[in-house]
Amino acid sequence: MSTNKEAARQIVEAVGGKENISAATHCVTRLRFALHDESKVDKEKLESIDLVKGSFATNGQFQVVIGQGTVNKVYKEMVEQTGIGESSKDDVKKASESNLNPLQRAIKTLADIFIPILPAIVTAGLLMGINNILTGPGIFMEDSIVTAYPQWADLANIINLIANTAFVFLPGLIGWSAVNRFGGSPLLGIVLGLMLVHPDLLNAWGYGAAQAAGEVPVWNLFGLEIEKIGYQGQVLPILVASYLLAVIEKFLTKRVPDGIQLLIVPPVTLLVTGFASFILIGPVTFFLGNLLTDGVITLFANFAALGGFLYGGLYALLVVTGMHHTFLAVDLQLANAGGTFLWPMLALSNIAQGSAALAMMFILKDEKQKGLSLTSAISAYLGITEPAMFGVNLRFRYPFIAAIISSAIAGLFIMTQGVKAFSIGVGGLPGFLSISSEFWPAFFIGMAIVIVVPFVLTYVFAKMKKQQ
Structure with a gap:
């Protein structure tokens, strides 16, 4: 057998x-x-x-x-x-x-939407990190690499173009995944997302300056003025619009004869959803998204140390419950608003889980468990924490406690230093590539904390447990 x-x-x-x-x-x-x-x-x-x-x-x-x-x-x-x-x-x-209860279903829906597009976003974060190493001054020398060696400039430019694509067309990615999740046609979801970032629209990143100058373009629909703006980097508009598109498409598909569905369902669905997006959904969710972003920024700006301590410590618990997926939308919104301070704490939390699991390799006697501890630690160091958390740390409890204590301390430290990531990347040791280079020293200290402290604490807790 x-x-x-x-x-x-x-x-x-x-x-x-x-x-x-x-x-x-x-x-x-x-x-x-x-x-x-x-x-x-x-x-x-x-x-x-x-x-x-x-x-x-x-x-x-x-x-x-x-x-x-x-x-x-x-x-x-x-x-x-x-x-x-x-x-x-x-x-x-x-x-x-x-x-599932209603809250769990809502969290699961968000997870089902964002998890399929994570590879594109993480890849973009890594490539943006490589581009920043090439173009950022003061990393390896006083000037940037491309300034000192101009022949590298075009290479950096191409890397930046490839990296930025996922973020520039983020509504297209979300539209595909969200409409698919809501039961509609993924192709229409892509078209809807790309429609919201059409080149004819005012770029969302230039909206603030255009508004201050009184130069925001508008459509005039029989006296109704609609701002002609795009939704680059925005999450809420495409999420709500995708749900509406799927509802309309399913409604029409059930009622329109098969022979003329292609002529009726896609055009009507996109037309109605498009008008609704620009007239109502876009402006309302754009305002709500910015309000949410500003609120999170204000909260962490006024209570940086406390916020870092709580989020850094509680992130692993959010992973256990699955609620961490709800913060993906916030992270993306913050990253597109100048940098996210939440994602660096995620990366450190993952490393802490890996260090605690690695300590267990030296503590445990069973060969199978020792092997699992090593492989799951490596996985966590590369951003995948489930094997370490569920296979090792939660099983013995005290490594998990050591990890969350350590990540809370590291979160407190990096928040007081104002550490930000310009994008979402690999949530482990390679995570520094997504951190703005001016914050590297502080982030590396945070990394040192979550590499050393969980390892030592796990050893201490193991000794205490044996003496009881």
Whole structure:
């Protein structure tokens, strides 16, 4: 009997048997279950299985961490043994939503929208970091690299163009993902998003100056003046517009005969949503988005130390509950308003979880757990914390506590230094690439805190635990 076959059998038993499985699928590293009753899961038995690196429940799903390259083989064996039938991620999402309350459903909706576009945003952040290294003065020399070596200027310019694309056309990315999530046509979502950043519109980043000069262009619709502005870098306008587009499209699709749907549904849907976006949705959500951004900036400006301590410490708890996804929209809005001070604390929190897991490699005696601690620490240092948090730190509790104490201290420090990131990047050791270079010294001190302090604290807590 193969290892994968035996592991699949044991996993099914540990999650309560095949009769407790409503639907199941897998992602790159994890099995994802929608269970009828999560209380039937035997976590101790589950996590004693050799191939299992951890497990956790989130957003109505029970997830079992297996690892890349192996999870699909275990899933295939499980399907053959149970006869449950292969499920898509959408099937599991729908099956698991019955376990969620309204707040959890709202958080899950945001997660479903932003997670698919994260690779593009993170890649843009990394490339912008490389561009800033080339163009920023005072990093390696008094002048920037491109000033000292002009032959590098065009290379930096091309890198900057590639990097900026995801942010310049951010509404297009969100439109695709949001309309898809709301059940409409993703292609129409892309068109809607690009429509909101059309070159004929006043660029949103130039709105403030144009307003001060009294030069904001307008459309005149039979006496109704509508500001002719774009929504570059804005999140709320495209989210609300995407929901409206999906609702209208689904409404028309049910009522228009199949033979003329192509001639009626897309044009009417885009026309109605487009007018609504420029007349009502855009102006209202643009105001609300700026109000939210200004409010967050004012709050952290007046209570920088407290804000850094609380957000830095609580971020890992937000990850546990899944609520961290709600801050993606805020981070993107802040990044496009001059820099985000929230994202640097996220990066430090991830590193802290990695350091605590790494300490456990030296504390634990079991070879499997030592290996898991090392691999999950490396993963956390590169921005993926689930294996470290759910596979190691939360299992033993005191490493998790050591990590959040450390990230709270680091968050307090970098907030008092005014550290900002110009974009979202890799939330781990490479995170410094997304930090404005003038804040590198302070951020590196913050990194030193979350590398050393969680490691030492975890060791101290382990010694205290043995003496009890």
